[in-house]
Amino acid sequence: MAEIPKGMQQPMVHPGHGSAVQHQDHRPDDKSPLLRYRLDRSLSRPDIILGGGGNNGSSRNLSTFFGVFVPCVLSMFSVILFLRVGFAIGHAGELETLGMFLLAYFIVLLTVLSISAISTNGAIEGGGAYFMISRALGPEFGGSIGVMFYIANVFSCALYCIGLTEAIEDNFGPSGALINDHVPPLPSGQWWTLLYSSCVLLFCLGVCMIGAKMFARTSFIIFCIVNISLFSVFLSFFIQGPMDIKIRAENKENDTKANYTGFKAETFEENLESRYDVPDYTTGVKLSFAAVFAIIFNGCTGIMAGANMSGELKNPSRAIPLGTMAACIFTGIIYAVLSVLISYTCSKDLLLYDYGFLQDINVVPPLVAVGVLAATLSASLSTLIGASRVLIALARDQLFGILLYPVEWGVTRSGNPWVAVLISWFLVQCVLLLGQLNTIAPLVTIFFLLSYAATNLACMALDIASAPNFRPSFHFFSWHSALLGILGCLTMMFLTNAIFASISLVVFLALFIYIYLRVPESEWGYVTQALIFHQVRKYLLKLDTRKDHVKFWRPQMLLLISNPRSGCQLIRFVNDMKKSGLFVLGHVKTGTLDEFPTDPVQEEIPAWLKLVDTLHVKAFTELTLATTVREGVQHLMRLAGLGGMKPNTVVLGFYDDDPPEDTFIKCGVNRPQSPTDDEDVDIFNQFPPLREPGYDKLVSPIEYVKIMTDCIRLQKNICLTRYFYELDRDKITRNGEPSYIDVWPVNFFKPETVGYLDTACIFLLQVACVLHMVPAWKKQTKLRVFLCSELDEVANTNRKEKLGRFLKELRIKAEIISVPWQNVITLNTQNMVESGIDEDLPTSPTSLITNVSENYIHALNRLVKSYTQKTAVLFCYLPLPSADEREHEQYLQLLDMLTAAFPPTVLVHGIQEVTTLAL
Structure with missing residues (x-):
């Protein structure tokens, strides 16, 4: 038989190609070098699985209460509970403060709904927010958010360590509140502060190196201490009588005392009003609603503390939504009750000029100091162990290559990533050396908010895509709630600091581009593909051919290619000629399905898709199996495209006796550098060699002309192309x-x-x-x-x-x-x-x-x-x-x-x- 040269040479059928045995052993995902690498390494290291800690289940031993509820509560309390609730009432007033908490918890709860939906839709491994976002939105979103979430945890840990040190110095320093004749003061100074902070961090390192069990036990002990301190605060409001309290505000010139009035309606009425005209005595800056709200909002974050422990939870799909939701409700009630009690009992001056007044009015003052120290220590522990879990998840996903290889291997048999813990500890220690962290603190909050926004985005995208496999057992969410969560998080980002919010988005974009270029494929799936399918289907139904008009005509090309080796230049040329229209690469494989154990067309599709990517053309591929080339071309002309997007012009290679020329190298399709370079091997080995001179063609002249007449009968414009193997497009389009x-x-x-x-x-x-x-x-x-x-x-x-x-x-x-x-x-x-x-x-x-x-x-x-x-x-x-x-x-x-x-x-x-x- 004869063949159509220059773009229609039909590859011969190789004996044994696509045998039943080969098909049975074939795994589509094995073509991903990244996945194959992980599979090989996981077989050699049975204790390492993707995102988890070990595959024997021994590392998954944390319950909902110890693994989620306690870390979330402690992270949400931190120092806001004891030191900033009165601050908010003093400046914003009771009504606005309750409104701030209501708004803040509304935003946080919307994010919790999204977290709950994603975590109940499948198996959750280690990595918390990073794992959920990457598996839902793909490696680009997940990796970039994961890095920023990790940096936020590192800086946050340093901030909490310094905050704990400052609390120690405030109570036990030279002018500390708990210093007396029996308690000598601690030395103070810049280097002493660094030493104290480093000691606190070293204690956190020891706890995290022992493992998740030790972290849970330590967190529970701290949780009990915080609750005892909180109980003493609540009890003091009812036991303590009115008193004068010496305030510590140095800029309060007229009066150095303020009143604790006990329960009085007059005090409550006074505290209903806002006093933004009074500057913050610690900074001397007048505040606004947005400024106070930004500080209060820090007390409502920390909802990812439980999700970060997903690799150690017995049942993360149940524990994360239940524990996080319970923590939000519990902390919300505590904040609301505490704010009402403070408003009824503390004068406005006391709230404006002494943020540590809870210690002064407490029946056992040291308990408040212990509560502040315990809550801050817990936050330090939570952020350090959370950072290590995100880092090990990033390492196992190989998004940054050999840079994180040591992290992946440094895991104990129980699943504790000790190398990730050490690296996180070292980075936190480096941040402590910087000393000045006040300007970085808003950036930390913004990074957390950006990760929350991305979590909401993942949930919204999954819900809008309407994929049948997205059916979480948690039903109390919708894409509307996720959208509100996104808007709330982004609004808070720019309210906190517009400059840092812009910087965080730029950093996120840079990381996104880097990972997109480095990791072209992923076995996790891309929600973007589901969204595109959803939208394309909708608009294809609206693309009505009965409404076509000549004014909006555009060429829609069907290029018939037999062997791409001789047609690369032609493919690139037709891509230019389509003018943003449809471009389909059509290929006919001769034979019948009975001759093959499996569909031979499906086996060739990956190589064609790789060719399209390599040539950088915007084309679809349509392959068919037919007894003759002419019959196959008829199939393609009738069925290629969908709905109103169907080819109107057919492009054929010319029928002549010239020997075909290989255009792969000329078009930048390079030969594989090594036998293991799978992506290049697919192209060079999948497509058969070109027809040698003297060999018969697969179609006769008469059949070729009949293909042309078929085009006219099927109302297709026709183009015959010749000598395009001589076209050097790059040379023409250069200066x-x-x-x-x-x-x-x-x-x-x-x-x-x-x-x-x-x-x-x-x-x-x-x-x-x-x-x-x-x-x-x-x-x-x-x-x-x-x-x-x-x-x-x-x-x-x-x-x-x-x-x-x-x-x-x-x-x-x-x-x-x-x-x-x-x-x-x-x-x-x-x-x-x-x-x-x-x-x-x-x-x-x-x-x-x-x-x-x-x-x-x-x-x-x-x-x-x-x-x-x-x-x-x-x-x-x-x-x-x-x-x-x-x-x-x-x-x-x-x-x-x-x-x-x-x-x-x-x-x-x-x-x-x-x-x-x-x-």
Whole structure:
């Protein structure tokens, strides 16, 4: 059999290809080097699994209470509970403070709903927010948010360590509240502060190195201490009588005492009012609603503390939503009750000028100090162990290559990532050396808020995508709640600090781009694909072919390719010619399904998709199996595309005897560097070698011409392409001497119709104009239209002016070149007379061969070539073949003679109206 060269060479069927045994052992995900690497390493290290701690389940031993509820409560309390509730009431008033807590918890609870939905939709491993976001939105979102979440935990741990040190110095320093004759003061100073902070961090390191069990036990002990301190505070409000309290505010000049009044309605009424005119005595800056709200909001964060322990939870899908929700309700009630008690008993001056008043009014003052120290220590522990869990999850996912290899291997048999803990401890210690952290604190909050926003985004995307597999057991959420959570988090980010919020988004974008470029594939799935499918389906249904209008016509290309080795340049060219329209690469594999144990088409699709990515073309691939090439092409013309997006133009390689040339290297498809370079091996080994000279083709000349006639019958425009293996697109579109796009809108097989612009000629002009509109081609090429002229100068002038007006009306900017060809016409007439054919006698309307001679075709070939010294691409009119099969071979021979030794050429025949003069 014969074949279609230059883009339609059909690969031969390899014996044994796609056998049943091969199919049975084949795992699609094995093609991912990243996944295969992880599988190999996990087999050699049974204690390491993706995101968890170990696969024996021994590391999963934390319950909902100890693993989620306690860490979340302690993280949400931190120092806000004891030191900033009165501050908020003093400046904002009781009503606004309750409104702030209500708003803050509304935002936080919306995020908790999203966390609960995602965590109950599948198996949750280690990594907390990073794991959930990456598995829902893909590695780009997950990795970038994971890094920022890790940095936030590192800096937050340093902040809590310094906060704990300051609390120690406030109570046990030279002027400490708990210093007396029996308790000597601790030394103070910058280096002493660093030493105390480092000792606190060292204690946190010891707890985290022992493991999650020790962390849970320590957290529970701290939880009990905080609750005892809190109980003493509540009890003091009812036991303690009115008293005068010496305030510590140095800028309070008139009075150095403030009142604790006990329960009085007058005190409550006084505290209903806001006092933003009074500056914060610690900074001397007047506050606003946004400033106070930003501080209060810090007491409502910490909801990820339980999710960070997901790798150590017995049942994370149940523990995370239940424990986090319970922690939010518990802390919310405590904050509300405490604010009401403070408003009823403490004067405005006391609240404005002494943020540590709870210790002064407590029946056992040291208990409050112990509560502050315990809550801050717990927050330090939680952020350090949370940071290590995020780091080990990032390392196991291999998003940053060999940089995190040691982290992945440094895991104990019980699942404790000791190397990740050490690295996190070292980074926190480096941050402690900086000393000045006040300016960084808002950035930490913003990073946390950004991770919360991303969690809401993941939940919203999953819900909108309507994927059947997204069916969480937690039902109290919707994409509306997730959207509100996103808006709330972003609003709080910019309210906290607009500059740092912008910086965090820039950092996130940089990380996103880096991971996107480094990790092109992932086995986790991409919610973006589900969203795109959802939207595309919706809009495809709205794309009604009955509403098509010529004003909005665009070329929709079906390029038939047999072996891409010889068609890479043509693929890139058609990609330029489509003008943002549909581009489909069609391929026909001959045979029947009975001849193969599995579908041979599906096995080749990955290589075609990789080819599309390598050539950087915007194309779809459609492969089919048929008994003949012609039958397969009919399948593709009928079925390629979907709905209103279906090809209207078919592009074929030219039928000639030239040996095909390999264009892989020329188009940047490099050979594999090593046998393990799977991504390149797929392309070079999947596609068969090119046809050797002397081998039969898979289609005959008659079948090839019938494929052309099938295109016309199915109402498709048709393009035949030749010599595109010679096209160097990169050279043409680079800076240099301009070249030309030439158009010959003349049916050379009917010379008597010269000067008549039919539908096919107008389509030819439109396609050439579309190519010239591509920026790279427009910059380096000029469009020329050739007008074949006769001896009558007046007639030629009129025709040239008419063509110029026509082009101007179509907004086609081109140079018109008159070409004298009377001698060529005369030659054709003489040859016809010598052959005994009278040109005045009527001929069959379907016969083209009787109208032209070979000498005439050769003369035309020489005429066109005389103008192609600087031609990049040549567009010519494609005459249709006759209906008589006996003339098909001669028809192809005439086309071959006409275009011999041309530059890259496109023979075009259009049957559709593609232009309009209407606005």
